[in-house]
Amino acid sequence: MEPQSTYSFAEKPQTNNQDYTVAFSGRTQNFCIGLVDIVNSTKISANLHEREWCQYYVVFLNSMAKILKKFGAIPLKNGGDSILYYFPQSTNLKNEFGFIGCLECNLAMSEAHQLISESVEMQGLPNLDYRISSDYGKVVIMEPNSLSPIDIIGPPVNMCAKINHSAPKNGIVIGGDLYEMVKELKYYRFKQTSGFSIGLKYSYPVYAVTRKI
Numbered sequence: 001m002e003p004q005s006t007y008s009f010a011e012k013p014q015t016n017n018q019d020y021t022v023a024f025s026g027r028t029q030n031f032c033i034g035l036v037d038i039v040n041s042t043k044i045s046a047n048l049h050e051r052e053w054c055q056y057y058v059v060f061l062n063s064m065a066k067i068l069k070k071f072g073a074i075p076l077k078n079g080g081d082s083i084l085y086y087f088p089q090s091t092n093l094k095n096e097f098g099f100i101g102c103l104e105c106n107l108a109m110s111e112a113h114q115l116i117s118e119s120v121e122m123q124g125l126p127n128l129d130y131r132i133s134s135d136y137g138k139v140v141i142m143e144p145n146s147l148s149p150i151d152i153i154g155p156p157v158n159m160c161a162k163i164n165h166s167a168p169k170n171g172i173v174i175g176g177d178l179y180e181m182v183k184e185l186k187y188y189r190f191k192q193t194s195g196f197s198i199g200l201k202y203s204y205p206v207y208a209v210t211r212k213i
Contacts, residue, residue, distance in 0.1 A: 027141045029091050030138050032090040032099060033152075034073065035085075035134070037079075037131055038081040038128065039131060045081075052124075057081065059120055060081070061080075064109060072088065072101055073086065074086055076151060084160070099136075103209060113130075129170055133163050133173050133174070137155050137159075137177050139153060139156060140153050156175070156178075159204070160175075175205070175207075176204055176205035176207075187212055188209055191208045
């Protein structure tokens with residue numbers, strides 16, 4: 001006699017979100033997303049001893065973390081040589097300060113470069129350059145799990161990574177969707193750079209951001 005299966009394919013197994021490494025919450029929000037990424041970090045760290053490259057990243061991460069906290073940004077992913085972050089207050093389209101906070105945070109990161117360079121130089125470490133990028137749009141909020149207390153995915157997250165290389169060293173670029181939200185703000189200067197190809201007829205516009213003096 002063949003053994004009887006204890007499970008019927010007609011039955012739905014009982015699971016909960018903790019059983020999954022990744023699970024969708026079903027919630028979406030619009031946020032400003034940002035990414036700050038060290039330039040040539042792999043090449044630089046390859047020429048440093050372990051203690052040195054650890055300290056190199058510590059200076060970068062601690063400096064950026066202080067700025068993010070000051071402007072109410074929440075870090076999402078720490079890659080050692082990069083930080084992905086978002087601005088909760090930017091979900092409200094009527095809250096202009098949510099978008100100003102994003103631009104001011106990114107500008108503060110850019111303007112901190114000299115102090116960061118002095119810090120690594122005092123420790124005998126190589127110069128530290130980075131690029132900053134941001135965009136705006138709808139993201140899907142993931143369920144917390146054992147690997148991450150919070151995570152989001154969506155087009156603005158992907159676009160931040162793709163346009164980051166368009167930023168000048170220690171400078172800022174934003175995607176076209178964020179530009180549409182902030183283009184009327186009078187304190188900033190926006191200059192269109194070469195667009196980013198997304199496989200459509202027209203490229204996605206990218207803008208460098210500086211402060212008006």
